[in-house]
Amino acid sequence: MLRTRFRRLAAAAAVAVIGLGALTACGAGDDDEATSGPAKLRFLSLAWQKESLQVNKDLVAKWNAEHPDIQVEYVQGDWNSVHDQLLTSFEGGDAPDIVHYEASAIGEFSKQGYLADLSDLVSDDLKGQIDKGIWDTATVDGKVTGVPFLLESQVVIANKKLLDAAGVAVPPADGGWTWDEFQANAQKLTKPGQYGAAWALKSPTNRVLNLALNYDGKFFYGDGGRTEVKVGDAEKEIPKRIHDMLYTAKSASPEALGMSGADTLPGFFGGKYAMLPGSVSLRQQMVEQAPAGFEWVTLPPVKGLSTKQAANPQTLSISEDSKHKKQAAQFLEYFLNPTNMAALAKGDWLVPTGKQANEELVKLTAGKQGWDVAADSAADLTVAPFQQADGYPEWKTKYATPALQQYFANKITLDQLATQLVDGGKQVLR
Numbered sequence: 001m002l003r004t005r006f007r008r009l010a011a012a013a014a015v016a017v018i019g020l021g022a023l024t025a026c027g028a029g030d031d032d033e034a035t036s037g038p039a040k041l042r043f044l045s046l047a048w049q050k051e052s053l054q055v056n057k058d059l060v061a062k063w064n065a066e067h068p069d070i071q072v073e074y075v076q077g078d079w080n081s082v083h084d085q086l087l088t089s090f091e092g093g094d095a096p097d098i099v100h101y102e103a104s105a106i107g108e109f110s111k112q113g114y115l116a117d118l119s120d121l122v123s124d125d126l127k128g129q130i131d132k133g134i135w136d137t138a139t140v141d142g143k144v145t146g147v148p149f150l151l152e153s154q155v156v157i158a159n160k161k162l163l164d165a166a167g168v169a170v171p172p173a174d175g176g177w178t179w180d181e182f183q184a185n186a187q188k189l190t191k192p193g194q195y196g197a198a199w200a201l202k203s204p205t206n207r208v209l210n211l212a213l214n215y216d217g218k219f220f221y222g223d224g225g226r227t228e229v230k231v232g233d234a235e236k237e238i239p240k241r242i243h244d245m246l247y248t249a250k251s252a253s254p255e256a257l258g259m260s261g262a263d264t265l266p267g268f269f270g271g272k273y274a275m276l277p278g279s280v281s282l283r284q285q286m287v288e289q290a291p292a293g294f295e296w297v298t299l300p301p302v303k304g305l306s307t308k309q310a311a312n313p314q315t316l317s318i319s320e321d322s323k324h325k326k327q328a329a330q331f332l333e334y335f336l337n338p339t340n341m342a343a344l345a346k347g348d349w350l351v352p353t354g355k356q357a358n359e360e361l362v363k364l365t366a367g368k369q370g371w372d373v374a375a376d377s378a379a380d381l382t383v384a385p386f387q388q389a390d391g392y393p394e395w396k397t398k399y400a401t402p403a404l405q406q407y408f409a410n411k412i413t414l415d416q417l418a419t420q421l422v423d424g425g426k427q428v429l430r
Helices: 002-014 050-066 082-092 103-111 124-129 132-138 160-165 179-188 204-215 233-247 254-258 262-269 282-289 325-335 338-348 355-365 368-377 392-408 414-428
Strands: 039-045 070-076 098-102 147-151 154-159 195-197 220-223 226-229 273-279 296-299 314-318
Touching: 039 325, 050 070, 050 325, 050 338, 070 325, 082 098, 082 103, 098 103, 098 325, 103 132, 103 314, 124 355, 132 147, 147 338, 154 160, 154 204, 154 282, 154 368, 160 296, 179 195, 179 233, 179 273, 204 233, 204 392, 226 414, 233 254, 233 392, 233 414, 254 262, 262 273, 262 282, 273 282, 282 368, 296 368, 314 325, 338 355, 355 368, 392 414
Parallel strands: 039 070, 039 098, 195 273
Antiparallel strands: 098 314, 147 314, 154 273, 154 296, 220 226
16 A cells, blocks of 8 residues: 555664564563553564654653653564564563554454453443444454554545536535546546546555445355455456556556556656545645645545545554553553543544544644545445455455456456456455
């Protein structure tokens, strides 16, 4: 995804790699009451953007000043290497007390018993701030092993002047276009030298499977303990609509197919593309890179039968071996209170999971820079079947991505795409 690419590029250049010794934090076998003196916790954070880093460090410093009996050490992590480092530290019994990661990645550690069940550790107030569909993304075998706190949704960034020139009205933050309206407006915005949209589909699988939920397209279905890939009308809807924009209406640029979201920005700023469907975090590049006088606007998620999308929130977990689980949970409650969660989301250009944090963020930003749209865009984010399917990463890499790239390049038919996806599932899934 676009967000991951920016995260990793910046993290690799600007963030120190964690040494295994830096992760050493908690020994197994002791409980909260067995220690004397201040409880010492280590918090492994993957924040990497300048503003986000500052917010994280400021919150830890403030906590430490106000809680002399519970001291938190901030440990800087790196998205590029954290998985292997955590695996090593968990297996060695020296993992950090508090772990920052993402919902799709903590399942492996949850199943192996490395993460504590937070069901009885977090307050009812925090539980109530976050929708059940979001909690489900961090729930494995009935155990909640992460607190979801930052979300990434798919929206549309548009050139305001081109919309105005074509007579296309900007929809309200809480009421986006239907897919039919989006496609019709892309057609209005298409003329010689200008495409209505640019779909950056260098890595198409997550994007397609996320948006497929608009039409209840699941792709992964369970049957008697087995999981299989099925591609019916619901699953075909999003690929077909994108393909139609490329080759029937010709309102989307074929040259954008091999691009990442960042690659489309020069053409967008130059007026070659009127709209960029992409991550809500793309707004950051608008603010930082758009030329002077360039007017852009954030449009809400496009709607099919619903505006449902897959949620893969960033999470905070507590290690099962931590000597201070209760104190770690107290820190999480503080770190993720509505005001702090809003500040964390603003620093990372993402959407807070908490309802009150969302309200505070919109108020804090006065709705500017698309924050009102970003806040509303998270309403229908939920867990998707592919996120919980063993074998999904292999299926995505070996079968889905190549097949989707062929389809969007107009080299195979929709039915051939479906066959390749199903056959790939048979090869990978158990």
